[in-house]
Amino acid sequence: RAKEEGRGQFREYTTAMDEETRGRLQLERELRIAIQKQEFEVYYQLQVNVENNKPYGIEALVRWNHPKKGILSPHAFLPAAEETGLIVKIDDWVLRTACLQTKKWHDEGFGDLVISVNISKKQFDRADFVERVKQIIEETGINPHLLSLEITENMAITQIQEAVEKLIQLKKIGVQLSLDDFGTGYSSLSQLKNIPIDTLKIDKSFIQDTNSQNQENLALVKLIIAMAKSLNFSVICEGVETEEQLHLIQTEGCHHAQGYLFSKPLNYEKCGSIMQSMNENVKVV
Ligand code: C2E
Ligand code: MG
Ligand code: MG
Ligand code: MG
Secondary structure, X not given: OHHHHHHHHHHHHHHHHHHHHHHHHHHHXXXXXXXXXXXXXXXXXXXXXXXXXXEEEEEEEEEEEEOOOEEEOHHHOHHHHHHXXXXXXXXXXXXXXXXXXXXXXXXXXXXXXXXXXXXXXHHHHOOOHHHHHHHHHHHHOOOHHHEEEEEEHHHHHOOHHHHHHHHHHHHHHOOEEEEEEEOOOOOOHHHHHHOOOOEEEEOHHXXXXXXXXXXXXXXXXXXXXXXXXXXXXXXXXXXXXXXXXXXXXXXXXXXXXXXXXXXXXXOHHHHHHHHHHHHHOOOOO
């Protein structure tokens, strides 16, 4: 009997495993088809200059327009895309599309809009990564000074010699470099000094846990902004949702903000009309 029970448990266990594996294989199959059929779409989220409330830039955020499930967020498919290496093709497509569409915006009067694009570790680690970026810049005609590549702290500080070498080559092409989700990784101040980064994007968890009750997080946000500024980084606060949070980072001298307070990530047309209306609303003093 004990044996039978044991077998029963084993069967349940394998069934659960099978389901998980099946689900993952199904997702992988669908992802491959999605890449062939170009089912992805680039959404854009505004980054605002906190001094004058004008658009400073936009971040490209990938969405999967799934034939059955509708618009999917990255968390639903990026882990699988990373595991299978398919992320490299997706990132390539996102970078190219974001550059093409932003070039149109540049030509239509948003002349100094900075486009930020997320780069996965697999993409960054490719031997020909710098060459690919160069190629996409040439093909799309984007001004490299208005292109910012977002990497994470951990990408910059593992295999640091190789990574720094790559970052230096990217700087030579003229692109900007940002550290995404800053504060959640493992980089130290001394390491930060040695990598050629232009911008720190303070992770949204810091600003979102600030309120008048939470003095520690408040102090932390102030400290990170002050530190970043003293090291001459440009600073973007992610996840700004309330006027109170905006006021806080304005007071601390943060340069740019990104978050639902201004806009959620939107498709090309919608983001374009928001930027249009923001420019029209600028008061001439
Ligand atoms: P991220 O690069 O840190 O992007 C910011 C994320 O925070 C976005 O989530 C954005 O929608 C969300 N966000 C922005 N403002 C607010 C806010 O005020 N409140 C809250 N709660 N959330 C806010 P999203 O679009 O779901 O993307 C998640 C992550 O997926 C990104 O985090 C990035 O790491 C990754 N990702 C997105 N697109 C790409 C891509 O094309 N390639 C790669 N490799 N990764 C991507
Ligand atoms: Mg990002
Ligand atoms: Mg990120
Ligand atoms: Mg982030």
